[in-house]
Amino acid sequence: MTTYHIPALLKETLAILKPKKGKIFIDGTLGGGGHTAALLKAGAKVIGLDRDPEAIEFCKIKFKSALDGKNLKLMHGNFARIDECIAGKVNGILLDLGVSSHQIDTGERGFSFSKAGPLDMRMNKGISATAKGIINNIALEDLSDIIRNYGGERFAAKIAKKIIIARKQNYIGTTEDLARIVKAAIPDNNPAHVRHSQARVFQALRIAVNMELDNLAAALPKALSTLKPKGRLVVIAYHSLEDKIVKEFFKTEAKDCICDPKIPACLCKHKKSLKILTKKPSTASDEEVKLNPRAKSAKLRAAEKL
Ligand SMILES: C[S@@+](CC[C@H](N)C(=O)[O-])C[C@H]1O[C@@H](n2cnc3c(N)ncnc32)[C@H](O)[C@@H]1O
The missing domain is CATH 3.40.50.150 (Vaccinia Virus protein VP39)
Structure with a gap:
C-alpha cells in the first residue's frame, strides 16, 4: 500500500x-x-x-x-x-x-505550488469556495489580507496587486499560473525566498478555502x-x-x-x-x-x- x-x-x-x-x-x-x-x-x-x-x-x-x-x-x-x-x-x-x-502530493487537489494541477484546494469537494474562485474574484484588499494574515507573507500587497493585473488578462486556473505570478511579484530572485513566498501564499489560500x-x-x-x-x-x-x-x-x-x-x-x-x-x-x-x-x-x- x-x-x-x-x-x-x-x-x-x-x-x-x-x-x-x-x-x-x-x-x-x-x-x-x-x-x-x-x-x-x-x-x-x-x-x-x-x-x-x-x-x-x-x-x-x-x-x-x-x-x-x-x-x-x-x-x-x-x-x-x-x-x-x-x-x-x-x-x-x-x-x-x-x-x-x-492531499499535498496529489497534483489534482491543487494544494501544492510544486505540483501541476487546478487551483482547487478543497478538502471536501462539497464546499463551494475554491482557490481559483477566490483568486479570480475577490477585491485587492481582501486578497492582500488573506495572504498577509493567513500566510504571514511580507510581500502580500505586491503579490495581491500582481494577481489582480494577471487576472485581467487571463483566468488564473492552475497552481503553475499562481506560482508564476508569485515568483514575478517577489523583488529578489533567490529561489529559496521565492519558494517560501509561494508556500506561504498557497497555505493562506488553503486556510481561507477550507475556513x-x-x-x-x-x-x-x-x-x-x-x-x-x-x-x-x-x-x-x-x-x-x-x-x-x-x-x-x-x-x-x-x-x-x-x-x-x-x-x-x-x-x-x-x-x-x-x-x-x-x-x-x-x-x-x-x-x-x-x-x-x-x-x-x-x-x-x-x-x-x-
Ligand atoms: C495531518 S492529516 C491527519 C493525518 C492522520 N493523523 C494520519 O495519521 O494519517 C489532516 C487530516 O485532517 C483532515 N481535516 C482537516 N480539517 C478537517 C476538518 N475541519 N474536519 C475533518 N477533517 C479535517 C484532512 O482532510 C486530513 O485528512
Whole structure:
C-alpha cells in the first residue's frame, strides 16, 4: 500500500491518550489512519472522522478487518461538529490539523505550488469556495489580507496587486499560473525566498478555502463537551495561527474567572473545565524530523477535562 501519510508525534500522542481495551476515542482528522491504527492496536475503539472522502475511502480498505469487528467506525464530516459523532462521551480526542501528505502530493487537489494541477484546494469537494474562485474574484484588499494574515507573507500587497493585473488578462486556473505570478511579484530572485513566498501564499489560500481557523475554533469547545471527565484532548498544529487558537482556548478553559483583571469582582462566573497537560507544546525529535520532515513544524498541546 502506498504511503498516504506518516503520522507525526505518534509516541507523544499515545503517551497522553493511553489507549487500551475498553476506551473509546475520536480521531477527528483520520487522514491515512496512522494515529487510528495505533489506537486500534492498543485495543481501543475508534471513531475516525475526516472531511475528505478520499481519506475515508482509503481507510475503508486499510481497516477492513477492524470495521468488520466493530472496533472502528468511519465518518465523513467536519470536526467543527465533532459533538455529533457520538451520542455518549469518549475517553479521548485527537485533532491532527492541516492537510495530509496524500492531499499535498496529489497534483489534482491543487494544494501544492510544486505540483501541476487546478487551483482547487478543497478538502471536501462539497464546499463551494475554491482557490481559483477566490483568486479570480475577490477585491485587492481582501486578497492582500488573506495572504498577509493567513500566510504571514511580507510581500502580500505586491503579490495581491500582481494577481489582480494577471487576472485581467487571463483566468488564473492552475497552481503553475499562481506560482508564476508569485515568483514575478517577489523583488529578489533567490529561489529559496521565492519558494517560501509561494508556500506561504498557497497555505493562506488553503486556510481561507477550507475556513480552517473557524472550524478549529468551533471544534475545541465541542470536543471538550464530548469528553468524559478525565478524558483527554490532543491537538497537533502545524502553524502559529492554529497553535495560538489552541493555546488561548486551553488557557481560558483552565481558569475560573476570565473577567478583565481591572474589574474588582467577578462578573463572568466562568468555571474552569480543563487541566493543561503540556506547559510547553511537544515537538518532534531530530530523529523523527529526519524520517518525516513534515513533522518539523508540528506542535502538540494536550489537556484533560475536569
Ligand atoms: C495531518 S492529516 C491527519 C493525518 C492522520 N493523523 C494520519 O495519521 O494519517 C489532516 C487530516 O485532517 C483532515 N481535516 C482537516 N480539517 C478537517 C476538518 N475541519 N474536519 C475533518 N477533517 C479535517 C484532512 O482532510 C486530513 O485528512
